[in-house]
Amino acid sequence: MNTPELPAREAMEFDTVIVGAGPAGLAAAIRLKQLAPERTVVVVEKGSEVGAHILSGAVIDPIGLDRLIPEWRGEDTPIKTAVTADHFYALGASGALRLPNFLLPPLMSNHGNFIVSLGDVCRYLAKKAEALGVEIYPGFAAAEVLFENGVVAGIATGDMGIGKDGHHKASFTRGMELRGKYTLFAEGARGSLTKTLIERFALAQDRQPQKFGIGLKELWQVAPEKHRRGLVQHTMGWPLDNRTGGGSFLYHFDDNLVSVGFVVHLNYQNPYLSPFEEFQRFKTHPLVRDTFLGGKRISYGARAITEGGFQSVPKLAFPGGALIGCAAGFVNVPRIKGSHNAMLSGMLAAEHVAAALAHGRANDELGDYEAAWRSSAIGRDLWRVRNAKPLWSKLGTFAGVALGGLDMWTNTLGFSLFGTLKHGKADFATLQPAAQCLPIAYQSARYCPAGVYEWVEEGGQPRFVINAQNCVHCKTCDIKDPNQNINWVPPEGGGGPNYPNM
Ligand SMILES: Cc1cc2nc3c(=O)[nH]c(=O)nc-3n(C[C@H](O)[C@H](O)[C@H](O)COP(=O)(O)OP(=O)(O)OC[C@H]3O[C@@H](n4cnc5c(N)ncnc54)[C@H](O)[C@@H]3O)c2cc1C
Numbered sequence: 001m002n003t004p005e006l007p008a009r010e011a012m013e014f015d016t017v018i019v020g021a022g023p024a025g026l027a028a029a030i031r032l033k034q035l036a037p038e039r040t041v042v043v044v045e046k047g048s049e050v051g052a053h054i055l056s057g058a059v060i061d062p063i064g065l066d067r068l069i070p071e072w073r074g075e076d077t078p079i080k081t082a083v084t085a086d087h088f089y090a091l092g093a094s095g096a097l098r099l100p101n102f103l104l105p106p107l108m109s110n111h112g113n114f115i116v117s118l119g120d121v122c123r124y125l126a127k128k129a130e131a132l133g134v135e136i137y138p139g140f141a142a143a144e145v146l147f148e149n150g151v152v153a154g155i156a157t158g159d160m161g162i163g164k165d166g167h168h169k170a171s172f173t174r175g176m177e178l179r180g181k182y183t184l185f186a187e188g189a190r191g192s193l194t195k196t197l198i199e200r201f202a203l204a205q206d207r208q209p210q211k212f213g214i215g216l217k218e219l220w221q222v223a224p225e226k227h228r229r230g231l232v233q234h235t236m237g238w239p240l241d242n243r244t245g246g247g248s249f250l251y252h253f254d255d256n257l258v259s260v261g262f263v264v265h266l267n268y269q270n271p272y273l274s275p276f277e278e279f280q281r282f283k284t285h286p287l288v289r290d291t292f293l294g295g296k297r298i299s300y301g302a303r304a305i306t307e308g309g310f311q312s313v314p315k316l317a318f319p320g321g322a323l324i325g326c327a328a329g330f331v332n333v334p335r336i337k338g339s340h341n342a343m344l345s346g347m348l349a350a351e352h353v354a355a356a357l358a359h360g361r362a363n364d365e366l367g368d369y370e371a372a373w374r375s376s377a378i379g380r381d382l383w384r385v386r387n388a389k390p391l392w393s394k395l396g397t398f399a400g401v402a403l404g405g406l407d408m409w410t411n412t413l414g415f416s417l418f419g420t421l422k423h424g425k426a427d428f429a430t431l432q433p434a435a436q437c438l439p440i441a442y443q444s445a446r447y448c449p450a451g452v453y454e455w456v457e458e459g460g461q462p463r464f465v466i467n468a469q470n471c472v473h474c475k476t477c478d479i480k481d482p483n484q485n486i487n488w489v490p491p492e493g494g495g496g497p498n499y500p501n502m
Pocket residue numbers: 019020021022023024025044045046047051053054055056057058059060061118140141142143186187188189191192193214215216217261263303304305324325326327330331336337338339340342490
């Protein structure tokens with residue numbers, strides 16, 4: 001709907017509109033064109049280019065890529081490093097205990113997986129999509145869902161040229177309406193439009209609350225003698241206490257590159273905790289610190305990751321559109337992998353969109369997509385690990401991970417001793433009052449990893465400052481703010497981080 005005093009927006013019509021050029025959105029776009037080359041498909045992306053806002057580990061399971069682009073292994077792609085060694089450690093303050101691989105459930109194995117920059121994989125997928133005729137518009141954030149008679153009819157990109165105080169600058173330009181017979185939302189974890197759709201269509205009714213972690217990551221160029229190409233290493237434990245879930249990843253890939261990251265489950269209780277500072281402490285552990293000596297940090301960023309799994313996946317379809325990828329929350333938490341399911345869900349939704357279009361349908365509900373995901377490879381992947389996160393949350397790291405491991409073993413054999421456990425509270429409701437918690441000895445703005453929210457002293461008075469330009473679009477404030485006062489919305493398209501290869 002246009003506000004009366006504003007000029008009307010221009011509109012463009014497509015068969016399918018896709019919000020977000022991550023693995024889910026791009027896989028959907030490619031599959032649509034493979035199935036129906038004559039159909040028009042447009043993708044909007046808020047990053048200044050495809051990949052600019054992608055932050056992931058990433059060790060990828062190639063199941064999605066193998067199905068989407070079977071010929072990829074013979075092409076020049078950014079997927080160059082096969083996993084050659086897979087280590088898992090429990091950390092104490094100064095020591096580390098390596099868990100033998102034979103104790104880990106087979107689904108945890110990284111054999112056959114690849115270490116990549118997911119941003120670069122998205123750049124590769126975008127080229128494939130464009131070669132098939134998909135229109136991709138980077139630098140444009142989808143800011144509003146268009147509704148007609150209660151049905152999703154597309155999206156509008158945000159207006160540009162608005163000052164901090166809301167006034168229209170000389171450069172003010174209206175956004176565009178991109179109208180589609182179907183609109184797929186592929187915004188990733190905690191999508192801003194997805195959030196409004198979940199509420200409007202009550203998509204999360206009868207589901208467990210979605211759970212999240214914050215993942216912080218640095219990319220390092222290390223000294224050649226420190227590099228062990230193909231090594232994948234995960235840890236749990238220190239510096240987090242037993243009640244705080246999370247762990248680290250360290251992936252050696254390509255030419256002397258190491259991705260190092262730390263995930264903190266956002267159901268932590270102590271408001272003094274700073275995930276950023278915990279990550280920095282982790283890098284000082286004797287197991288890892290030597291890797292970085294003599295090296296150079298190339299980039300830093302953060303992003304929320306969904307952790308609710310099978311029990312928390314909302315209803316996916318609604319009149320005129322559907323959720324795909326991490327907008328729906330398809331991450332397999334113990335594997336720390338979601339990109340394969342993002343691609344598989346994009347393809348699955350695309351297949352149902354193509355079939356609906358072929359039958360002359362438009363702007364109705366893709367009920368078959370909703371029905372199909374649980375019995376698909378995505379459902380099977382998430383079902384076997386559904387109790388890992390609730391056990392971790394309820395029992396703490398060591399007992400929770402041990403029982404979660406046992407449950408994954410029994411699920412591999414086809415049964416569970418626990419049935420399907422619940423998650424309980426949403427993450428914003430788990431913080432305890434500061435007075436009941438032990439302060440932690442570091443100073444920083446806590447849940448935000450980029451120093452956006454800051455108290456400064458002015459004339460002896462504290463003043464709250466929002467350094468919006470620092471924001472890396474991780475969405476953690478939207479998830480964890482205990483009063484749920486923060487509603488994160490994308491800034492003008494092209495803003496935010498410019499990750500080269502995260
Ligand atoms: C720290 C970390 C480590 C991870 N490690 C791994 C791993 O090793 N292996 C693995 O498989 N998975 C891993 N994951 C999970 C994986 O990154 C996600 O499952 C995957 O990226 C989801 O893909 P997606 O396309 O759904 O969303 P995303 O990759 O988040 O992509 C969404 C895209 O949509 C854009 N967008 C969002 N909102 C809008 C809007 N309103 N308008 C326009 N554009 C918009 C974003 O800018 C972004 O480009 C990790 C995640 C994190 C955070």
